[in-house]
Amino acid sequence: MPFQNPSREAIKEILVNAKNIAVVGLSDKPDRESYMVSEAMQKKGYRIIPVNPMVNGTILGEACYKSLADIPEPVDIVNVFRRSEQTVPVAEEAVRIGAKVLWLQLGIYNEEAADIAKAGGLEVIMDRCIKVEDSILLPGGK
Structure with missing residues (x-):
């Protein structure tokens, strides 16, 4: 069965309950998408907890x-x-x-990473922008 993201209601619950978001690949350059979203x-x-070696x-x-x-x-998301292709080690x-959640940003999709995360008890969201989802689902904030 192909991967399906959680329902919008489930994503809203994830966002409402999230406190710490570790951002893997967060750039220190303000013009980068990862920086602007974070x-x-x-x-x-x-x-926001930056992760960038x-x-x-x-x-x-x-x-x-x-x-x-x-x-x-602890990390929530x-x-x-x-x-x-670089998301499998991140999922592990x-x-x-x-x-609690593995969230792959818009344009990022890896079923193997999703399977690893799900087997480990994590909720998985792929190919969605966390900022867009938050703006739609929680327009007035948490």
Whole structure:
């Protein structure tokens, strides 16, 4: 059976209950989509935790981590800005850290990564923009 994203109502519940969003592939360049989306989510009240092995220091005022495993606190959503073929190791790491949701951004789709995450107990959303979904489902904020 082909992959299906959760219902809009289920996605709304995920967003309402999410506090910490680890963003894998978050760029420190303000003109990048990952930065703009994460900044908008941060302004809506979500805690953004940058994950980028190429960045030392901070992004959007938050400490940047080399990997999901380095984050010293619970993660609700792992939001991924990586090419589809690079998402399997991210899914494996998301399972290992006990994240609740693996969210692959718009244009990112990998059924193997989804299967790994689902087998590990995570909810999976693929090929959807978290900022767009949040704007539609929670226009007034959380």
